[in-house]
Amino acid sequence: MEFSIGDKVSLEVPMPYLKTVDAIQMLRPPDLVSLDEVGEIFGIRANGLLEVSFRRGKFLIPSDRINLIEKNNSE
Numbered sequence: 001m002e003f004s005i006g007d008k009v010s011l012e013v014p015m016p017y018l019k020t021v022d023a024i025q026m027l028r029p030p031d032l033v034s035l036d037e038v039g040e041i042f043g044i045r046a047n048g049l050l051e052v053s054f055r056r057g058k059f060l061i062p063s064d065r066i067n068l069i070e071k072n073n074s075e
Contacts, residue, residue: 003050003063005073012065021058026053030063032056038069 003009011033018028021043033039033054043051048063 001063001068001071003041003044003066003068004072005041005044007043007068008038008070008072009050009052009066010038010069011035011061012067015061015065018057018059018061025060027058028057033059 007019012035014035014063015030015033017030018032020026020028033056037054039052039054041050042053045051045060048059050063050066052061052066
């Protein structure tokens, strides 16, 4: 599935942990983001990693664990 910056997404499956997008990445507990929470993609990295902003932080999420909620139509 193709993702782009600005797309609204949610987690498809629970994560064992969350990795922050900070310069010094940290592992955070998985309960910071629930499955029904909507986040926004603000960056795309190599190997299918997406930078997603959720209510309680910005995390690196593999694209195979993400559901697309709303496509960004600014193109």
